Amino acid sequence: MPVIEVVRGDITSEHVDAMVTAANESLLGGGGVDGAIHRAAGPRLARAGAALAPCDAGDAVATPAFDLEPQVRHVIHTVGPVWEGGGHGEADVLTSCYRRSLEVADEVGARSVAFPAIATGVYGFPPAEAAKIAISTIRATPTDVEHVRLVAFDQETYELLNAAAQA
Numbered sequence: 001m002p003v004i005e006v007v008r009g010d011i012t013s014e015h016v017d018a019m020v021t022a023a024n025e026s027l028l029g030g031g032g033v034d035g036a037i038h039r040a041a042g043p044r045l046a047r048a049g050a051a052l053a054p055c056d057a058g059d060a061v062a063t064p065a066f067d068l069e070p071q072v073r074h075v076i077h078t079v080g081p082v083w084e085g086g087g088h089g090e091a092d093v094l095t096s097c098y099r100r101s102l103e104v105a106d107e108v109g110a111r112s113v114a115f116p117a118i119a120t121g122v123y124g125f126p127p128a129e130a131a132k133i134a135i136s137t138i139r140a141t142p143t144d145v146e147h148v149r150l151v152a153f154d155q156e157t158y159e160l161l162n163a164a165a166q167a
Contacts, residue, residue, distance in 0.1 A: 001139055002113075002148045006165055008158040011116050011151040012040035015071055018062070018110035020101045022118045023077040027053040027061070033116040033153070041075060042067035055079050058096030060104045074108045076101050080119025083126070091133060094119055098137035105145050112147040117157045131160040132167075 011019060011033060021037040024030045027049030029038035038045050048063035055061055060078040068075070078101050081093035097118050105113045115134065119125035138148055150165075152158035 002143060002145045004135065004138055004148045004150065004165055006150045006152065006158060006161040008152045008155065010036070011114050011153075012036055012068065014114040014149055014151060016110075016112040016114045016147075016149060017071065018074040018076050018105050018108060018113045019065065019068065019072050020060075020076045020078055020113060020115045020118070022116050022121070022123075023049070023055065023079050025054040025056070025079055026050065027055055027063075027077050032121040037068070037075060040068055041065055045075060049077055052077075057081050058093040058100065060097065060100035062104050062108050074105075074110060076104050076108075076113070078118060080123050081125065083119070083124035086126075086129075090119075090125060091129070094125060094130060094133050095137045098134055099141045102138065102141045102143040102145055106143055111145060112149070113145050114149045114151050116151055116153070117161070120157065127157055128160050131157070131164040134161065135164040135167075 081090040
């Protein structure tokens, strides 16, 4: 099981082997964390993503990290669920996002990975439930990843992730 660390900050400045982005099915970039990672990685990231698209909700694929600094080698694109009230398998899809991202990290040989809070922005997944799913899935997924950093953009998400990690 990897060491899990919760931090608050800008995911694009993390010193990790792979960075996960909360993508849309086109893998062309979007708003929120996905837009920030695409801006930091440069236009080649969207071209590489487009070549692999579409990516289904709950799945994950990797591309090179292009212009991300300093040591990031891969961007792992995962498509989270759109919240529809919780009765449409959203929790299972979110669980799959974290599991598949770790599997893809293993495939590319990443030993350190930074995750955002997947699907809690415009996709509307309740942040407290998402935090519990993130922690429990990372803990339960067999992986060679040694260090996971959960990067919260805001204080509320940071506190929720910390609480879930301490539980």
